[in-house]
């Protein structure tokens with residue numbers, strides 16, 4: 001008998017959607033960067049090494065994270081949860097550090113601060129999630145994992161906003177300003193939504209007030 005609760009069903013549907021979007025935008029990003037001539041940077045040390053490391057370490061993050069939110073898997077196979085978690089933490093830390101380098105030295109000046117901040121926050125959320133797991137504070141662990149995964153999905157948010165930019169940023173006519181606005185919006189907006197959901201809303205609710 002299938003006794004998955006409606007809440008879990010919504011979570012799984014949402015995770016499946018995120019996986020599909022991740023696969024689609026990852027395919028486009030790889031196609032653009034690794035299979036388009038002259039997009040790899042001038043030499044191996046300057047860029048290519050960083051692009052390849054960034055991608056390799058980001059892969060377990062992108063496809064490992066959704067597994068971590070499946071309650072049944074956590075309960076029935078805690079070892080799998082721990083193994084995927086370790087791969088996630090190592091992958092996210094290296095991917096964040098390489099992102100900081102790539103973004104900080106990137107050609108778009110307006111994007112540099114935004115990407116470096118995203119990378120630093122991604123690193124912080126990931127390490128905080130790991131520390132909270134070790135300390136067995138699972139409420140805080142879950143909250144920091146959600147924050148970390150939200151930032152990892154900048155890969156998706158940024159490109160989704162690019163595809164719909166004529167609707168989302170129609171009021172920004174200058175192309176460079178539009179790029180910068182999109183770069184900031186791609187992580188600030190998802191993070192605000194997540195903070196509202198996991199932090200502000202519970203604090204405003206009666207349940208939280210009583211406890």
Ligand code: HEM
Nearest residue numbers: 029030033055058061062099102103118119151152154155
């Ligand atoms: C797990 C999630 C992620 C995956 C799978 C991923 C994958 C990729 C891929 C395939 C590329 C090459 C395509 C391109 O250059 O446009 C790339 C580039 C890049 N990524 Fe990520 N990424 C992820 C998360 C992030 C995050 C969170 C940041 C920001 C901190 C970031 C920053 C960058 C930067 C700065 C570049 C180079 C862009 C450029 O040189 O124009 N990535 N990433």
